[in-house]
Amino acid sequence: MTVSAYKDDKSDFNDLEFFIDPSRCIGCQACVQACGECDTHRGTPMIHLDYVDRPTGVQTTPVVCMHCEDPTCAKVCPADAIKQDDNGVVLSAASPRCVSCSNCTLACPFGVPKQQIEMQLMMKCDMCYDRTSVGKKPMCATVCPSQALHFGSRSEIINKRKEFPKNEFKFGEQVVRTKVNMMGSEESQNIPIDVADYLPESDKPAFSQKRVGAPDVANNSIWDNIDIKYND
């Protein structure tokens, strides 16, 4: 079977890194579906993709394992089932050792590992070990239509994108450094997410079913007497 290996004159495959940028995510779940096609765990996707809050917006966030330098999940594992490889990839729990205690799922600061109840095993993203070990990019980052999940060189992404990769996170007192980068904007601002925020005043309030005909005239006041404040 032919392998379509990553080709980049400037960088060695081993120097390539994983970048997540939720601002690009469109929630399509290509990453989830592609992850579920991986031979080692086919049928069980290991990516979580959720709406932040669908009633107020369409923002979604893809979550892969951040591959911590000093992984909390491994630290709290009583069976020493979670190992890191030489490249710093944190692997799924080794099935002969895992006692399915859920310590890792509770302790992970990013909420990544999930207990596979029926398999009595913790499984999580291992950055496509079977692909990256043969020079192929991780499946999710290869297919991601928006490149919210991206696998490439650090210099390239810094050159091409406005957002900057960050891989140090503070959870209270605990500082966590990760192999996976999160893209962040220095000038990040709140993004309004209510269509009503974009409407002219005349379109905002009021719902009246009294008017007959003359639709365009009626439209402007059709929201007249609604009893909700604009900034609810």
Next chain:
Amino acid sequence: MALLNLQESEYIKLYGPNVAYVPEGGWKTGEPDKLVKTHCCFCGVQCGIQLKVKDNKVIGFEPWEEFPVNEGKLCPKGIKRYMQNDHPDRLDGPLIRSDSGFEKVTWDQALGKTASEIKRIQKKFGNDSVAFLGGASMTNEKAYLNGKFARLALKTKNIDYNGRLCMVSAGAANKMAFGIDRSANPWEDIVKAKVIILAGTNVAECFPILTDYIWRARDNGAKIIVIDPRITPIARTADLYLPVRPGRDIALAHGILHVMVERGWINATFISKHTNGYEEILRLVKEYTPEFTQNITGVPAEHIITAAELWGPAETSMLLHARGIEHHTKGVENVLSYINLVLATGRIGKPGCGYGTITGQGNGQGGREHGQRCNQLPGGRDINNTNHRKYIAQYWGVNESDIPQEGLTACEIIDAIETGEIKALISISFNPLVSIPDSERTRAALEKLEHYTAIDFFLNETARHADVVLAGSLQEEDEGTVTTGEGRCVRLRNSVSPAANARLDWKIITDLAARLGSEKYFNFENAENIFNELSEASSGGPIDYSGMSYERIEKQMGIFWPCPSEDHPGTPRLFEKGKFAHPDGRAKFHAFTYRPPDEDIDSEYPIFFTSGRVVSQYLSGTQTRRIGALVDQYPEPLCEIHPYLAEKLNISQGELIRVSTRRGNIELPAQIVKTIRPDTIFIPYHWPGKKAANRITNRALDPISKIPEFKVCACKIDKIK
């Protein structure tokens, strides 16, 4: 005649949609025998994909990173498309209607029955009493063949296709404005644009791979303007979001042009050298002040001004649109009004400068080029043009008078079945019961047919009404070409042979032609023969493929038409140096006064209804409603409703509601979201029967393109006690 013999649940049990979660052979499929470089079977982006094949089954996929359009990227539909191949619902041989639903028959019996019924009905009611409905998910080869089959074997004028529900407004407008029907630029120009207008296009859900082009443009400093009644995923982070009231697009375009004229952001040199009709539109837009436009469109005046400020002086720009502005009784007028914004700046035909309509179906572009439409002959030729008719007649070896005249369009064909004018139907890859508005009327029409033959690989909801079902082929079972939304003709590769006793679509058509006594026009050994004939037939026509061959297409990873000779490289970007395809070489402005939709809101039906797609489903769902992972992603239609409206109507999150229009009603859960205009509700249309959004949509047609008004009608909402 064609009443259903079984209960719906019985059809579902026998023919689906049954939802498959795991491939037939289980998850552990082992190493594939081969990887086949081909393309996705869904939208007009036509992503490159490698299919894993083992033991004559497609068992999975591998990204194809070398294909330049998507570089390995895929959406969830493309990733899971392989699940169709060995699906338990797959039709594995021909069927004839019986008291118990359908019975399996031989090809001889099935083809014989279709042919004898067609002959009987045509003898009694005339040739035009038989209609043919094709589809734009099929290859160029099949689109060409369908057109030739209808004209020379069925000898009917009534052939049309499901692109009538999709691309025809854009196509007609492109011809009127530019003299040719194709997106003007390759997708690569999106990345080079400094301002991008996305008008009525839910890029993230309908053409997910184009998202990366838009985000890369943004990385390069582009400003994104999104025009849509809903905050779609592509609109969420737009620089400017214009929540247009459904059905008001013409006014919005005029309003933006008004400000551009006022501020002097007009390319007078380009207009005088390369266009016609500017004076008329100049006069018309005078009236469309920001305030006047706000009153019509429901977009704040200051945002209309901002749009003009971004668009007007931009260095480079792209304007892209899709069904959001096209699915209207003034779809053509909407498109032409937006094209005015492009022509006024002269930013077209240059790197990073141009315009495009994003095709919805896999072969939305090629499916509308080779004679599958009621008004068209191969090579984009006009069936009403005597010279065009003579050229094709001579090429086919028939008399010009043997080629029927222009026939009815898709929705009109359904109407004519309802009135009894059309008595028999052959359809291929089309599911009008789900996809045409006012579905109860479609059902009534189907029940009146004297004969109906359906060709498809799954038994879709419409095909349940068929007298004969001919088991056709999946995309991966045939060779062929499709032409993508950017005008790039790409090569599909055969990966596996058709299931059991199913047949290649083109073989079914040629077999039927032989039974109808026209075999001499249909001597094809393989798909490549058909391609060679269609490219030769297109020579010298408006849509010229004559320099293409399978070998060249594959080598170049697609060729953009026009490609009139073997040494011609193809034409990625149209209209360079201001040369347009009208006889005088000029583009044309069009001045249409805003008019309301066919059915506007009033006291009885006070809420706008609009419909569209979700990312995990494709069109009428014939293919995608059978794939578990895609079904789980969005299992059934929900009604998007703003909290203002929900509160007014006392509707809570997830509550079952009834949405009614003058056509009928649909009951479904409310999804209360702030991402939609408070005067508008949205329901996706991929489901059949009682869950069909098209039960309530309006079949009123655009006078030019004959596209129905899917995107706006008037509805009311009731609580279900």
